[in-house]
Amino acid sequence: MADFDAIVVGGGLVGTAVAYGLARRGRKAVVLDEGDIAHRASRGNFGLVWVQSKGFGVPEYQRWTRRSSEDWGAFSAQLQKETGIASGHERPGGVTLCLTEEELDKRRRMMAQLHLEAGETNFEYEILDHAQTKKLIPAIGPQVVGASYTRYDGAANPLYTLRALHAALLQHGGRYVPNARVEHINAAPNQFSITINGTTYAAPRLVLGAGLGNKALGEKVGLNVPVRPVRGQIIVTERVAPVLPMPTLMIRQTVEGTIMIGESREDAGWIDTTTPEIVHTLAERAVKTFPFLRDVRIVRTWAALRVMAPDGLPIYEQSRDFPGAFVCTCHSGVTLAAAHALHYAQYVIDGALPPELARFSTRRFDVQAAA
Amino acid sequence: MNQACDLAIIGAGPAGMAAALTAANRGVNVVVLDEQPEPGGQIYRGIERVERTRARHLEWLGPDYAAGANFVRAFRNAKIEYLDGAQVWQIEAPANDASPGRLFYKRNGAVGQLSPRRVLIATGAMERPMPIPGWTLPGVLTCGAGQTVFKANGLAPQGRFVLAGCGPLLLLYAAQLVRAGVKPAAILETTFNHGAALPHAWKFFTTPEYWRKGLALLRELKAAGVPLRKNVTQLVLHGDARVREIEYQCGGKTTREPVDQVFLHQGVVPNGNLAWSMNLAHAWDDAQRSFRPRLDEWGRSSTPGIFVAGDAGGIVGAKGAHATGRLAALAIAADLGKITIEGRDQQARTPRAELAKHQAARPFLDALYRPAPHWLAPQEADTMVCRCEEIRAGEIRRLVTEQLCPGPNQMKSFARCGMGPCQGRLCGLTVVELIAQCRGVPVPEVGYYRIRPPVKPVTMGDLATLDVPVRPDAVGL
Amino acid sequence: MFKLLPDTPSERVTVLVDDVTVQVPPGYTAAAAMLMNTDEATRTTATSNQPRAPYCMMGVCFECLMEINGVPNQQGCLVIVSEGMRINRQQGKREINV
Numbered sequence: 001m002a003d004f005d006a007i008v009v010g011g012g013l014v015g016t017a018v019a020y021g022l023a024r025r026g027r028k029a030v031v032l033d034e035g036d037i038a039h040r041a042s043r044g045n046f047g048l049v050w051v052q053s054k055g056f057g058v059p060e061y062q063r064w065t066r067r068s069s070e071d072w073g074a075f076s077a078q079l080q081k082e083t084g085i086a087s088g089h090e091r092p093g094g095v096t097l098c099l100t101e102e103e104l105d106k107r108r109r110m111m112a113q114l115h116l117e118a119g120e121t122n123f124e125y126e127i128l129d130h131a132q133t134k135k136l137i138p139a140i141g142p143q144v145v146g147a148s149y150t151r152y153d154g155a156a157n158p159l160y161t162l163r164a165l166h167a168a169l170l171q172h173g174g175r176y177v178p179n180a181r182v183e184h185i186n187a188a189p190n191q192f193s194i195t196i197n198g199t200t201y202a203a204p205r206l207v208l209g210a211g212l213g214n215k216a217l218g219e220k221v222g223l224n225v226p227v228r229p230v231r232g233q234i235i236v237t238e239r240v241a242p243v244l245p246m247p248t249l250m251i252r253q254t255v256e257g258t259i260m261i262g263e264s265r266e267d268a269g270w271i272d273t274t275t276p277e278i279v280h281t282l283a284e285r286a287v288k289t290f291p292f293l294r295d296v297r298i299v300r301t302w303a304a305l306r307v308m309a310p311d312g313l314p315i316y317e318q319s320r321d322f323p324g325a326f327v328c329t330c331h332s333g334v335t336l337a338a339a340h341a342l343h344y345a346q347y348v349i350d351g352a353l354p355p356e357l358a359r360f361s362t363r364r365f366d367v368q369a370a371a
Numbered sequence: 372m373n374q375a376c377d378l379a380i381i382g383a384g385p386a387g388m389a390a391a392l393t394a395a396n397r398g399v400n401v402v403v404l405d406e407q408p409e410p411g412g413q414i415y416r417g418i419e420r421v422e423r424t425r426a427r428h429l430e431w432l433g434p435d436y437a438a439g440a441n442f443v444r445a446f447r448n449a450k451i452e453y454l455d456g457a458q459v460w461q462i463e464a465p466a467n468d469a470s471p472g473r474l475f476y477k478r479n480g481a482v483g484q485l486s487p488r489r490v491l492i493a494t495g496a497m498e499r500p501m502p503i504p505g506w507t508l509p510g511v512l513t514c515g516a517g518q519t520v521f522k523a524n525g526l527a528p529q530g531r532f533v534l535a536g537c538g539p540l541l542l543l544y545a546a547q548l549v550r551a552g553v554k555p556a557a558i559l560e561t562t563f564n565h566g567a568a569l570p571h572a573w574k575f576f577t578t579p580e581y582w583r584k585g586l587a588l589l590r591e592l593k594a595a596g597v598p599l600r601k602n603v604t605q606l607v608l609h610g611d612a613r614v615r616e617i618e619y620q621c622g623g624k625t626t627r628e629p630v631d632q633v634f635l636h637q638g639v640v641p642n643g644n645l646a647w648s649m650n651l652a653h654a655w656d657d658a659q660r661s662f663r664p665r666l667d668e669w670g671r672s673s674t675p676g677i678f679v680a681g682d683a684g685g686i687v688g689a690k691g692a693h694a695t696g697r698l699a700a701l702a703i704a705a706d707l708g709k710i711t712i713e714g715r716d717q718q719a720r721t722p723r724a725e726l727a728k729h730q731a732a733r734p735f736l737d738a739l740y741r742p743a744p745h746w747l748a749p750q751e752a753d754t755m756v757c758r759c760e761e762i763r764a765g766e767i768r769r770l771v772t773e774q775l776c777p778g779p780n781q782m783k784s785f786a787r788c789g790m791g792p793c794q795g796r797l798c799g800l801t802v803v804e805l806i807a808q809c810r811g812v813p814v815p816e817v818g819y820y821r822i823r824p825p826v827k828p829v830t831m832g833d834l835a836t837l838d839v840p841v842r843p844d845a846v847g848l
Numbered sequence: 849m850f851k852l853l854p855d856t857p858s859e860r861v862t863v864l865v866d867d868v869t870v871q872v873p874p875g876y877t878a879a880a881a882m883l884m885n886t887d888e889a890t891r892t893t894a895t896s897n898q899p900r901a902p903y904c905m906m907g908v909c910f911e912c913l914m915e916i917n918g919v920p921n922q923q924g925c926l927v928i929v930s931e932g933m934r935i936n937r938q939q940g941k942r943e944i945n946v
Contacts, residue, residue, distance in 0.1 A: 178781075277841070298834065513903060792910035828910075
């Protein structure tokens with residue numbers, strides 16, 4: 001029997017961020033993770049820390065995202081100080097590049113709406129024409145008609161972030177248990193235990209940060225977590241000298257020099273392989289956007305499964321049947337990593353989620369079901 | 372353009388050529404794709420030009436190599452569509468007989484597509500990585516690379532050079548050079564477990580073809596006065612912009628001497644990225660210390676319609692590869708209704724007997740030339756493991772022992788190892804050996820990298836010009 | 849690093865290795881042409897500018913990346929020389945000219 005303050009199920013960006021936040025606050029946290037082969041959205045992530053286009057029609061989401069993006073700098077610095085691992089976080093602003101007037105119009109309307117919904121948070125943005133966009137990113141091709149820009153956007157290396165979170169968790173006395181796929185949970189209010197490979201882990205708090213696994217795990221503690229996989233495919237190139245000064249929604253250059261092209265979205269069930277059609281469509285758009293990419297060599301393509309709620313929003317909830325059991329799930333594990341580590345962990349300790357997260361409660365699914 | 376065919380064979384080495392000939396002779400419509408400019412695979416590299424223009428080189432390279440000339444001629448003359456210089460970068464599994472998977476390749480700067488009803492992977496072997504300190508220095512090549520430039524280009528090392536490691540290729544390459552009047556400064560043999568090979572010796576001696584050749588090579592090298600140092604350990608290469616010195620221990624004595632080139636070798640393993648990229652089921656072969664695709668007695672993989680033959684399916688040697696290629700082709704011909712099941716079984720007798728003969732020699736060779744544990748999983752923290760991303764053994768060990776990294780895919784995420792241009796080919800086995808050792812579990816429990824297409828370097832422009840439907844519904848704003 | 853063995857046909861193709869005119873037998877790969885004409889690194893890595901040179905000569909190691917006829921990061925061991933071919937060392941990451 002091993003006693004902890006909290007058991008976190010899932011060792012990806014979401015679970016580890018919360019566990020790290022707990023450990024940093026002096027709580028004894030254990031992360032139970034699957035093995036080397038698991039559906040890991042964290043490993044397939046595009047790596048944007050992205051604000052524009054998040055929370056259209058849901059101001060609460062816009063605010064939560066903005067908060068995390070504002071926190072990211074400090075969060076990254078703290079991780080680097082503690083572990084020596086740089087997350088590669090940068091916040092040079094970002095653009096969404098449009099290839100047709102229709103796309104740009106749509107973008108313009110969306111940004112205006114976001115601005116409107118931002119209220120006192122304020123949401124500054126610019127719509128750029130081709131020449132203005134070219135000034136920001138000289139490498140764009142003639143087919144780029146314009147872009148939307150905000151200064152809030154940025155990117156990080158999701159893999160280094162995950163590695164740093166793991167290292168920092170351990171430094172703060174947290175435990176990490178790999179090859180520990182959770183099938184059963186013994187649950188009572190504020191009393192949870194999980195037995196894996198002969199060891200029982202017990203704690204008054206349970207955090208489900210297991211991505212797509214949260215659906216089945218949630219049922220065991222009275223949480224309705226209707227997430228489904230949405231496949232995303234990504235292409236990455238060889239390292240090239242710096243050419244993209246800021247991230248764009250679908251194309252960004254990493255600190256190593258590789259250029260990532262992504263991401264598609266499609267329902268493909270649990271199949272996480274790439275397909276020639278999607279890779280072709282991504283590449284076609286990429287060379288239209290940046291003609292120099294035509295000759296750049298591909299090193300890898302991959303697919304990963306996003307963790308998607310029916311309305312695309314995160315799900316944050318504490319179980320009513322089993323207080324002490326929380327779920328934390330979203331498809332923006334990088335963008336929201338700072339919020340999860342710095343804030344969500346505190347809510348778990350407090351044993352209550354604040355009103356500003358009410359919009360992300362599972363109650364919204366009850367309403368949907370009733371309607 | 373999407374050309375239909377009965378059978379696509381990837382690789383024009385012994386397995387691929389034998390399969391192509393066998394299948395074509397039975398009325399199967401065959402396309403062979405190979406990335407080299409000429410057929411023959413690594414074993415018969417450049418054989419056509421050597422035979423035509425370098426008669427003395429043919430003699431130096433020896434009768435086993437020369438035997439490839441007739442083989443390649445037969446291949447050239449058969450009714451086979453042969454695509455030279457073609458890099459196959461993705462093969463889809465066939466959905467069913469009516470809708471085969473697509474095969475994508477690049478040739479002469481353009482992308483091409485096939486829809487083969489059956490696929491035979493005959494991508495051969497590659498040399499097992501030999502991660503020792505300094506192995507990334509210019510002037511350090513694999514033994515196979517040295518032999519390749521001899522065969523293909525008539526080139527020999529210049530200055531003072533050493534061959535180091537274990538396996539038959541070491542002696543063969545040294546002897547070929549000696550015949551050409553180029554003498555290695557030394558052969559440093561790292562073979563260490565003669566005892567382990569003993570139980571298999573009896574069976575080995577039933578294959579005189581193998582042991583007689585081995586003894587002849589040793590005699591030849593001795594007569595030429597090539598120093599052969601045995602039980603060599605602690606190999607270290609020193610240099611700056613290139614290799615300058617080699618250091619090693621032998622008989623309790625440490626030697627450090629100048630060197631201009633070093634040729635490393637510790638056996639061969641399946642050249643497996645294409646098979647891995649298709650998610651074929653693999654098994655760990657402990658005797659050969661490598662993974663190989665799970666195959667039935669005809670070379671059928673776990674995916675219907677996809678076959679593997681030759682060293683790509685587990686090391687069998689050139690002649691064994693020839694036999695497995697024929698067996699796979701017979702099964703494919705029967706699958707496609709070109710021969711009967713009875714005909715297949717009857718015609719399989721000869722290649723099956725051939726294969727059994729060559730397999731009889733394997734256990735002894737595998738045991739004798741098993742690489743030393745410290746070069747399967749390097750001990751020195753500074754030794755480079757992932758040459759592309761420059762990840763060293765110490766970092767990999769630390770991530771396992773301190774951060775409990777469970778396997779190669781998490782390692783890839785944490786350290787970027789295996790993420791460079793070679794796509795893990797030169798570090799995969801070392802990484803899994805290191806993780807297994809640090810975790811104290813067998814290698815198969817650790818697994819292998821997940822390899823994804825494209826397994827050959829295509830450009831963004833290639834992908835953008837693919838002849839497949841676009842999916843604007845899934846990509847865009 | 850390598851020398852031509854005797855009894856090799858005398859036919860030659862002229863190529864430029866790092867802007868120096870050299871003659872190599874026809875059918876050579878760009879990597880073989882380099883090995884015949886230099887003792888040192890044929891590229892520096894994109895990761896940390898380490899010196900490297902051809903290692904496997906069979907297309908698996910990607911150590912022989914070079915700039916061929918102006919196109920960077922080509923696998924030199926898979927490209928056959930042609931008259932007038934320009935073969936240059938690959939220096940670090942490829943540059944993008946926008």
